[in-house]
Amino acid sequence: MDNKNKTVVRSMDVLNLFINHAELTFQEIIDYSGIPKTSVYRMLRSLEEMGFLVKGEDSKYRLGLIFLKFGHLVSSRMNIRAIAYPIMQALHQEVNEAVNLIIKQNDEAIYIEKIDTHQKVRLYTAIGRRSPLYAGACSRAILSFLPDTEIDDYLDSIELTSFGRGSITDETQLRETINQARIDGYTVSHSELENHTSAIAAPIFDHQGDVIAGISVAGIEANYQGEKIQYFAEKTLEAAKKISMQLGHDG
Incomplete structure (x- = not known):
């Protein structure tokens, strides 16, 4: 040693x-x-x-006191996974698309759970993978519902870089998608983190009304067109609401 x-x-x-x-x-x-x-x-x-x-x-x-901080983080994240998993399973069974759960860690999103048993084509997402908060529907579901000051500070501190052909690298466009997400309640991405893939995500809130996680369905881009978007959005929003309610959020 x-x-x-x-x-x-x-x-x-x-x-x-x-x-x-x-x-x-x-x-x-x-x-x-x-x-x-x-x-x-x-x-x-x-x-x-x-x-x-x-x-x-x-x-x-x-x-x-640092142990209180770490203890709270570990406890809250483990609770989210335990609460979310059966709801994720039900969503996966219903839509037959990959279902992801992410949390915010500093200025990034980290994938902490994934279910893709019924999906023939494996996507880029994997437990432990990190992504910028602005890139991809699931990450941006968290970013979009942060307080305005946090969003401003975040955008001032980063450089918008491209990962896929659909990556958002213009701040004005990014702010427009954030505003739209707040209206719709969900986010949509096409080829942002990986070409030919799409995702639809919704935020998860805790008992204080703070966004603490995001859940998404993801798959091949060709399956996320037209009426399918609204269908996936409704199912994802329903799952996010169930998880949030079990975390004490009153809606």
Whole structure:
């Protein structure tokens, strides 16, 4: 085990002590961990700087508030997947198209669930894949329902680049699609992330009314024309509403 890995493992050993102890002194950490005093001292300083631990006026160490943030994120995302999956399955059975679930992570969208059992042609989407918030129906379903100030800040911070022949690279056009999404309640994309593919997506809201995820149906572009768009949109909106309601959103 190299020194860097050893330091990481030992740091985790220190943090794990706080599973059973709400607070610990410097000496208690040494005694419980069995790690040399000088090493504990260095690790505690680093863990404090990164916000994983805080040292009180009583000289005792406690877990930092950063764990509340991570704990909330993990909990909320796992709940979304657990709540969304059966609804995604029902939607997939009904439309026979791929169904995707994404969440916002910083300035990107990340795919956290996908069902495409009945789809013969596999698409670009995969669990863990990331995409810009402006590219693709599912990502833009989140972007479109963020507060105006967040949208402005996001657009000021990025460069609109092309991924497929239908990628939106003009800010005026992008803002028009955002405005239209707010009117329709859903987003549509054609060949934005990959040529010859289309998607229709709707936002998912939490109990506070904030957009926290998006759900989409996606497939070959030829299947997303004319009346099919409205059909897929209605089914996707219905699924998004069901998930949102189970997350406490009152509509």
